[in-house]
Amino acid sequence: LRVCSGKYECSLSIQTQDNLPVSLNESVRCIVINSLVTTQRKLKAMSLLSGRNQLARAILNPNPMDFCTKDLPTTTSERIIAYLRDFNEDQKKAIETAYAMVKHSPAVAKICLIHGPPGTGKSKTIVGLLYRLLTENQRRGHSDENSNAKIKQNRVLVCAPSNAAVDELMKKIILEFKEKCKDKKNPLGNCGDINLVRLGPEKSINNEVLKFSLDSQVNHRMKKDLPSHVQEMHRRKEFLDHQLDKLSRQRALCRGGREIQRQELDEKIAEVSKERQELASRIKEVQGRPQKTQNIIILESHIICCTLSTSGGLLLESAFRGQGGVPFSCVIVDEAGQSCEVETLTPLIHRCNKLILVGDPKQLPPTVISLKAQEYGYDQSLMARFCKLLEENVERNVIGRLPVLQLTVQYRMHPDICLFPSSYIYNRNLKTSRLTETSRCSSVWPFQPYLVFDVGDGSERRDNDSYVNVQEIKLVMEIIKLIKDNKRDVTLRNIGIITHYKAQKTMLQKDLDKEFDRKGPAEVDTVDGFQGRQKDCVIVTCVRAKTSQGSIGFLASLQRLNVTITRARYSLFILGHLRTLRQLLPGSFYALNGSPFLSPDDLLRKMENDHWNQLIEDAQKRGAIVKTCDKNYRHDASKILKPKPALQRSLTHPPTIAPEASRPQGGLPSNRPDGEFSKTAFASSLYHSPSDSREAPVTSSDPERPPIQDRLRDPRLLRRIGLSPEAKGKCSWEPQPSSPQPPGAAPAPGEAGFSGSHQDPAGPGQQPATRGAAPNHHRPQAQGEPAAAGTDASTSKRKCDPEEGGVTVLGEVPLACV
Numbered sequence: 163l164r165v166c167s168g169k170y171e172c173s174l175s176i177q178t179q180d181n182l183p184v185s186l187n188e189s190v191r192c193i194v195i196n197s198l199v200t201t202q203r204k205l206k207a208m209s210l211l212s213g214r215n216q217l218a219r220a221i222l223n224p225n226p227m228d229f230c231t232k233d234l235p236t237t238t239s240e241r242i243i244a245y246l247r248d249f250n251e252d253q254k255k256a257i258e259t260a261y262a263m264v265k266h267s268p269a270v271a272k273i274c275l276i277h278g279p280p281g282t283g284k285s286k287t288i289v290g291l292l293y294r295l296l297t298e299n300q301r302r303g304h305s306d307e308n309s310n311a312k313i314k315q316n317r318v319l320v321c322a323p324s325n326a327a328v329d330e331l332m333k334k335i336i337l338e339f340k341e342k343c344k345d346k347k348n349p350l351g352n353c354g355d356i357n358l359v360r361l362g363p364e365k366s367i368n369n370e371v372l373k374f375s376l377d378s379q380v381n382h383r384m385k386k387d388l389p390s391h392v393q394e395m396h397r398r399k400e401f402l403d404h405q406l407d408k409l410s411r412q413r414a415l416c417r418g419g420r421e422i423q424r425q426e427l428d429e430k431i432a433e434v435s436k437e438r439q440e441l442a443s444r445i446k447e448v449q450g451r452p453q454k455t456q457n458i459i460i461l462e463s464h465i466i467c468c469t470l471s472t473s474g475g476l477l478l479e480s481a482f483r484g485q486g487g488v489p490f491s492c493v494i495v496d497e498a499g500q501s502c503e504v505e506t507l508t509p510l511i512h513r514c515n516k517l518i519l520v521g522d523p524k525q526l527p528p529t530v531i532s533l534k535a536q537e538y539g540y541d542q543s544l545m546a547r548f549c550k551l552l553e554e555n556v557e558r559n560v561i562g563r564l565p566v567l568q569l570t571v572q573y574r575m576h577p578d579i580c581l582f583p584s585s586y587i588y589n590r591n592l593k594t595s596r597l598t599e600t601s602r603c604s605s606v607w608p609f610q611p612y613l614v615f616d617v618g619d620g621s622e623r624r625d626n627d628s629y630v631n632v633q634e635i636k637l638v639m640e641i642i643k644l645i646k647d648n649k650r651d652v653t654l655r656n657i658g659i660i661t662h663y664k665a666q667k668t669m670l671q672k673d674l675d676k677e678f679d680r681k682g683p684a685e686v687d688t689v690d691g692f693q694g695r696q697k698d699c700v701i702v703t704c705v706r707a708k709t710s711q712g713s714i715g716f717l718a719s720l721q722r723l724n725v726t727i728t729r730a731r732y733s734l735f736i737l738g739h740l741r742t743l744r745q746l747l748p749g750s751f752y753a754l755n756g757s758p759f760l761s762p763d764d765l766l767r768k769m770e771n772d773h774w775n776q777l778i779e780d781a782q783k784r785g786a787i788v789k790t791c792d793k794n795y796r797h798d799a800s801k802i803l804k805p806k807p808a809l810q811r812s813l814t815h816p817p818t819i820a821p822e823a824s825r826p827q828g829g830l831p832s833n834r835p836d837g838e839f840s841k842t843a844f845a846s847s848l849y850h851s852p853s854d855s856r857e858a859p860v861t862s863s864d865p866e867r868p869p870i871q872d873r874l875r876d877p878r879l880l881r882r883i884g885l886s887p888e889a890k891g892k893c894s895w896e897p898q899p900s901s902p903q904p905p906g907a908a909p910a911p912g913e914a915g916f917s918g919s920h921q922d923p924a925g926p927g928q929q930p931a932t933r934g935a936a937p938n939h940h941r942p943q944a945q946g947e948p949a950a951a952g953t954d955a956s957t958s959k960r961k962c963d964p965e966e967g968g969v970t971v972l973g974e975v976p977l978a979c980v
């Protein structure tokens with residue numbers, strides 16, 4: 163694009179496969195569909211795989227021996243043992259196993275699978291593994307490789323399918339390595355004691371990690387090494403850029419102004435542009451191509467982060483050309499459940515034969531639009547294929563146990579939100595960390611954790627190729643207004659509205675903008691937009707109601723449902739027309755000999771909708787359903803509020819104060835006034851539908867916890883740990899009392915913090931995890947949280963988060979903190 167005689171001119175060169183007729187003198191319409199670069203790289207990865215990588219056989223025809231198990235031995239230094247105290251048992255196991263796989267017999271091709279359901283610390287585990295791999299024996303002047311030797315031997319390639327995912331992970335890597343730097347004033351690398359580089363175009367890199375991009379490192383280094391006259395040229399170029407920026411802004415502002423003024427500005431812009439262009443070419447001439455500098459930076463890096471696609475570009479290939487050996491000790495792929503198989507093969511062209519896949523195939527798979535491609539399994543990730551295959555091997559008794567490292571303790575959701583995904587999707591293997599439970603149940607959050615609104619009079623309306631449901635929008639607005647009224651500090655960061663339909667999203671956004679003057683307290687998006695993210699409160703509007711087709715479309719996918727219901731930290735409210743979601747349309751059931759049966763069509767639909775059916779049944783059993791209709795929206799929306807303290811008190815516990823020893827870690831002070839007590843955690847789990855009010859409340863997070871043995875008698879707790887009240891006697895788990903904790907104090911290192919609670923729900927036969935892991939003092943910014951301003955901001959957030967276990971324990975103040 164250039165300015166010529168006051169006009170913008172754009173020239174575009176297009177290569178065609180065949181010659182266009184010379185006589186063509188009509189205008190041609192060009193549409194850019196997509197770049198083929200990624201596709202070419204995938205193709206290249208596929209065709210090079212068998213020739214270049216020992217993993218090829220394992221990938222094409224895997225057998226259980228190709229996957230590493232939990233039993234690989236490692237020798238761990240005191241320093242690493244101390245470091246690993248911040249991790250839970252599953253995370254430690256994953257780190258140690260992957261570490262052993264990388265360090266043992268580097269020539270043997272092996273794959274390590276780390277499966278982490280939502281919020282279980284996948285990123286934390288990756289960061290821990292990197293730290294373990296890169297800092298063993300590292301001391302100033304004495305590391306496992308000479309720190310002065312510029313070219314690193316111990317190098318890791320870290321990839322993810324998207325730029326956003328790479329950057330999120332990088333933020334955590336940066337935080338950790340900077341924090342753990344031995345001598346902060348005199349670090350050994352550009353990121354604490356290591357060198358880190360981010361590959362990829364700058365425009366797709368998040369500002370917070372931009373400093374580590376290859377381009378900015380090249381620029382920085384080239385400027386530093388240049389003779390003074392070239393540095394002067396750079397300064398002049400920066401000045402001209404600044405000038406151009408200013409002039410363009412002035413030009414835009416005087417669009418309606420005088421012609422002469424516009425002309426003057428255009429001429430000035432043309433003049434400055436010309437000088438800048440000439441200067442840029444001269445700089446290139448004198449300082450040479452940056453390729454050499456690029457290669458040096460890459461070779462000096464310990465961690466190279468990029469998208470899967472970028473890992474197949476020429477940049478890495480040319481940097482390692484002629485270096486000999488394998489350039490990476492391992493390749494780590496984050497969000498491996500979200501990348502297509504062939505895409506996951508891309509980083510393997512660098513011959514590395516240790517592959518670590520981290521992800522959750524039970525969340526959204528890679529987005530593949532083509533139905534034909536889906537038919538051929540293109541939307542299946544490599545990780546999902548491996549997991550499926552290994553599960554089949556376990557079922558057929560070919561192997562005794564799954565060679566997959568499972569992370570099972572989650573740090574995101576209120577335990578009541580976690581209950582259904584844990585039991586229905588994760589085989590009861592998803593437990594809530596105790597500290598998370600305590601903070602999520604805090605009285606500071608005045609809303610119920612989990613409610614399903616049955617919007618009985620809702621109806622869907624077609625809007626082009628999408629749907630809207632006006633009644634559900636009305637109810638969403640009532641709920642948001644109520645939240646705003648009761649928690650004035652809510653911002654866009656705290657509430658997420660998930661809808662699967664574009665038209666509903668647009669209409670909701672309009673209503674929010676109107677009501678809240680464009681400063682809407684909620685972010686509306688599709689579930690795909692929320693994958694990998696979290697919000698304090700999530701409202702789901704299902705839209706489909708009284709559907710004529712008898713199908714609920716893509717609402718039916720279990721992976722989609724999973725992501726939808728696992729984004730909320732404190733409250734999840736689901737709005738839907740439950741009969742449609744369950745697909746119990748009038749006439750679906752026929753009674754025959756007293757037992758219901760379904761017509762073949764209905765059976766098919768019911769199977770399709772079975773996940774929603776299960777969710778609704780579960781909510782029904784828990785008394786979490788609120789039936790509503792238009793005239794009651796306002797009234798029924800108020801049911802999201804936790805019950806009034808006084809009433810709650812009388813309905814729930816006898817007014818006894820539990821022994822100090824039975825308080826959860828970081829429990830509330832014992833000398834609080836009654837009212838304060840009753841407002842606290844145990845109230846949070848009580849649903850107050852009329853039929854429910856007589857039920858015993860849930861008290862798992864009660865600051866006045868009864869002794870743990872008594873808590874096990876609570877039918878809802880038993881349900882939570884996967885036992886029926888009757889089966890309770892058979893539970894082999896022996897509860898251990900929590901350690902006494904002074905009010906408001908942080909758990910001492912080595913005492914049970916978060917590690918305590920996740921043992922509680924261990925099912926029969928499961929070993930309780932070791933008590934003794936210290937709470938996390940080095941918590942990176944939660945994935946998906948809106949970007950804090952720089953790493954410092956993340957650090958300050960950590961200071962006020964009770965999940966740190968080290969600062970505040972009086973219950974989290976979620977909205978003020980985040």
Ligand SMILES: Nc1ncnc2c1ncn2[C@@H]1O[C@H](COP(=O)(O)OP(=O)(O)OP(=O)(O)O)[C@@H](O)[C@H]1O
Binds near residue numbers: 278937
């Ligand atoms: N061992 C731990 N102790 C305390 N907090 C932890 C621990 N592991 C993870 N967390 C916290 O849990 C939250 C989620 O961690 P992380 O982002 O690593 O999870 P994830 O599995 O990558 O999440 P997602 O499901 O969004 O991909 C973070 O706030 C993190 O600090």
